[in-house]
Amino acid sequence: MKKSKLLMAAALGALVTTSPANAEKTQLSALFMAQAAYSEQDIETMTAAFEKANPSVDVKMEFVPYEALHDKIVLSHNAAEGYDVVLFDVIWPAEFAQYGLLTDVSDKINEATKEEILDGAWTTVEYGGKYYGMPWIVDTKYLFYNEKMLKEAGISKPPVTWSELTTQAKVIKDKGIVDYPLVWSWSQSEAVICDYATFLSAMGGEFLDADGKPVFQQGGGLKALEYMVDTIKLGLTNPNSREYSEEDVRRTFSSGQAAFAVNWTYMYNLANDPKESSVAGHVGIAPAPGVEGISSASAVNGSMGLGITSKSKHKDLAWKYIQHLSSKPVQENFAKLSLPVWKSSYDNPAVTKGQEELLKAAKVGLAAMYPRPTKASYQEMSSALQVAIQEALLGSKEPADALNEAADVAADLD
Template identity: 25%
Template structure:
């Protein structure tokens, strides 16, 4: 599933107060962000968790019990909130000042918006931010807004190239494509030498367009210059390449059910390679192409564009503290504990998600082929543009991207139309 696609809040922000400041020694023993001994901190922390209620949540619930044992004066009220509804619920609660959680597991793409609305607290100098040098750069970069840190990385992901090794071998292809032109050439070879198999399946979701945009040095907008760049020459080049891949290398796309059909085609061996994230791997391995032969699934970075750089968006979730919390000190300690290296190792081992701390990639954690496969791919991850409105930009771009793929409009005209809609969402930005 794509990350951080949302509707921008239209309500004005309510400033809820200034957070406490202080230092941390990284182990929570001397300073909880206010100069107090953490053992003396008390209160109740309400935590909204958006992880999968059946398969992932038990791991977080077990960690909460460990936290309460370590800090017996702090109690945690756990609530599992559906990922698809949590944004609306949190905004409503934060705006009204009633019912918001003390700590929320938020999609990384939402941090700039929540920070701009003053819904979440800046964490610099608090106990929540411990051993920041241990965090992987990509996830850590998702926590920043206007020079301050508003969240702590919890789990991370990015897009990579997943491929079927058996199909590659039948086609005589010895390595995954390093560029988009190589992907097109490999797809042609696969079509010729492995009848009934397509090279790839183009996902028309605009999130999956980012590797092509980044690979040409393009982006949605430039906040520093206050300029919309989705229709720049670099962006036009990127989307032109995406259209070429669609026309020459993709299995026919069912736009009504594109994601599900893409997954089915790959896991049953009708498609040789996909641009996908680690969240899809368990589904991939359940199909006839990989079940019982998990080593047939290959992992590689996304292909590079003309800049020579392979780049993909950083996804995942961060923990953020509600600025109006009445239990800030306890919330800082809870956030620190849940994002510690030990906690991240436990989460990775139980849930198979990628840690955000370098030290959490232990030999035991790396026994998981999915984590091992995506670890190096994370080096290609870069954050989406840090704009509060970034989530709302996906919809007009996707609408035009689909028209471009279907041949209803030219690349330039489609991106110009997207840029015009961006202008309504980004006041003060030049087009």
């Protein structure tokens, strides 16, 4: 009898040890970007709320610079322990679909959801008629300007054309208000391609023709690079721009060392935050300029989505996490660094209050977003173009020669 009681006690102890409350948690691994858009703290807070609502789940987050994001996703595909959820750029679905890196989630997205999200946002996750994730960051580049500097120079409003920007920058420089009125993210990376695409779209250029052949070396594409080079030759662009990322641009502008900057949405509230910026209260925002007779504004599609890797062992749970991060309540609660992808969010005072000027610019910018090419070999084409632009910016090659060489490389790709 005594032995029987001891056995029963042991059995009960085992049950307690393995009860659901004490069971080992399921771990999700997620990869994010450590720059622009949502901050690491924002994502950690979003995730903490998900874990609280799903106590059996533990999300392991990894943050890397944008430049490392693509290769991290690719290399993890054959790793023993890969990611479940990844943040990916609008330019990657073609490549990722070709090589089977992401899970097709078309059957998880209903028509109501499609209608409720901004049309342009869906281009971020769609390829070949299939959806490979949920839109999460809808973004483009805007023109930021220092209102105080413009006023000191006798300028009453920001430029609406790129030639007008050059004229205003000359006035500001000539008056000795700031040494280099312009600052850009022109390092040899995808950042410079985004600025180049903005100029190219304004000037009526194209990356590729209808047959997929490169044409960026002519017309608006050539004029775009010539404009970039001219701003350096004129002493208007901070020469360090050739090494700068978006964060360098934000810091330079926020420290009062530039009158104009082109950057993503996230810079608006940070540049207006006295804890982050010495020019807070003097920061204006407008759509990136256009070209008279060609365009009224310019913009590049810099949106990003969240997807499930094809090797994930927890696809249903990964999708649940993605649904949480991209949900309207979560996005509206964290709308200061990245605007929501939901149409109705723009009627919510909690989103619009204090961001009226940003949303005014966004209404124009998001509607004008120009896409970078959708092709599996985009990374290789972009790399060749980055080199060409850098050579022209450094003065080692003429813009036409540099772009022709990049076009020859691009022509040999698929």
